[in-house]
Amino acid sequence: MTNHKELQADTSVAPTTLLKLGWDNHFDRQLATITTTYAHIARVISVQRGLFLVSDGNSEWLCSPAGRLLHSHKGDYPVTGDWVFIDDTVVTGVLPRKNILSRGEAGSRGGRTGATTREQAIASNLDAVFIVCGLDRDFNIRRLERYLTLVYNCGLSPVVVLTKADLHEDSESFRMEVETIAFGVPVVLTSMLDGRGRSELESHLGGGQTVAMVGSSGAGKSTLANMLYGNDIQSTNAVSSSVGKGRHTTTVRELIRMPQGGMLMDNPGIREIAFHEDGHGVESAFTEIQELAEKCRFADCTHQHEPGCAVLCAVETGELLPDRLESYHKMKREMQYLSDRRSKSADRVEKERWQYVALLKKSMYKKNK
Structure with missing residues (x-):
């Protein structure tokens, strides 16, 4: 010792x-x-x-x-x-941490309390986070956006790992789709059958480096850990064929010393990606919207109804997908709610929230009239 x-x-x-x-x-x-x-x-x-x-x-x-x-x-x-x-x-x-990966405690996102303010720590002192997504029914671009925002919000570096690439003849198309929303982020296709992607991920597991994996149950995190280790160190379960959902194999967060010299942490599957506090995660995950916003007529443009909005113009021309913008707005609202909860009373926050909903309904009614 x-x-x-x-x-x-x-x-x-x-x-x-x-x-x-x-x-x-x-x-x-x-x-x-x-x-x-x-x-x-x-x-x-x-x-x-x-x-x-x-x-x-x-x-x-x-x-x-x-x-x-x-x-x-x-x-x-x-x-x-x-x-x-x-x-x-x-x-x-x-000892004071270099960083911490945390999320909002599951159960309150989307309820009347809005984004949760209770923190659930996942791991600390990390060099990178592997966001693991299976190329089966687990694949979801909008969920990947939330994971990226979560990781950026914690000041960490993400790597998107697409597992089960052997399920598709054209798995490269999935990588290209993810790269349209994960700008500058490494996106790695992996397969347990042929070891694809192993060398790309090993570069993040050199001596002294620590990586945590996050993703849904059944995404292939434990299988990925086995592939990178070169041996079965984590138990695995098959995904349910009836509902396409994975079963919780990993129940404890544990750092594993890898033969590459670094440390890898498997995690229980995350069902709900809630944020704990406001930060710059949205801006980092939606960099193209931030760049477009600089061309808006008004500096405080909300990108919802203002004239001269470069973001809305990009949606009209097809440069920006409507779903992408809606995802951005949704997470911005959650971050704003978190910020408000720290500076205002809960009653005032709820009152302002429902005032916003009423104004939004009124605006929609006028458009459809």
């Missing part, structure tokens, strides 16, 4: 065992500012029923949280991927 004195002796050079787990200069700088005493530093490999499986690169062991962590702010509670301070078998603290 790595002790406190070893790390403090030269905070610019972490022990090799920690480097293999993803330690980098960011954590060197964070550690240099820490004055709290602790015995060891380790990384959380998985969270299991209130216990943490941690590793220092040499060994793994289970730890329980210190009492103050149980009663601290929820954002301070360790998640998979965190670097933590350990005293024997007790996690006493969390």
Whole structure:
């Protein structure tokens, strides 16, 4: 195990065992500012029923949280991927994160409460996120847009992975379709049958890199992990032939040390892609709309009814698909709601929301009259 004195002796050079787990200069700088005493530093490999499986690169062991962590702010509670301070078998603290992948807690998106404000942390300290989508009934462009927005909102780099490419003779057409909405994002076709796409994804799993996979149940995340590892390390289930929905195979978020040198985290399937807080994810996921907006007549154009709107003009000419714009508006409304919830009372937000709905209905009535 790595002790406190070893790390403090030269905070610019972490022990090799920690480097293999993803330690980098960011954590060197964070550690240099820490004055709290602790015995060891380790990384959380998985969270299991209130216990943490941690590793220092040499060994793994289970730890329980210190009492103050149980009663601290929820954002301070360790998640998979965190670097933590350990005293024997007790996690006493969390090193400040480089980033965190989180979403809104499932169950409230689309209800009267609007976009949820409760956070569900998925993983921390990531270098990339694989958005996994199967080329079967799982394929959905609008859902991919939400995943991209979620990842960008967390300040992370996405990679779209299209699994089950062997199901189609012209799988390349799916890649081309995704590239029309995922500008500048790597889009990789994969197949377990012939190993297609493996070398492209391995470039993201080099020494010290950490990648998390997200996607629906049955999208092929566990199968993808097996292909990249070169062995069956994750159990897999077939997709239901009657409804086309996958079964939950992965139940625990766990970092897996890969032969390429990096770490990969499988995740339980996500049924609902809800946002936790407002950010710049929409702007990053819809860059073409942002570019068109710069040509609008009005600087505060909402791209809904204003004259001289370059975005609406693009829809009329076929340059921009109506569904793409509607998806943009929908997520912008969710982000605005989140922002309002933090600055206004819940009652006021709801009142303004229904006023907006009434105005929208009135506008639609006039158009159809």
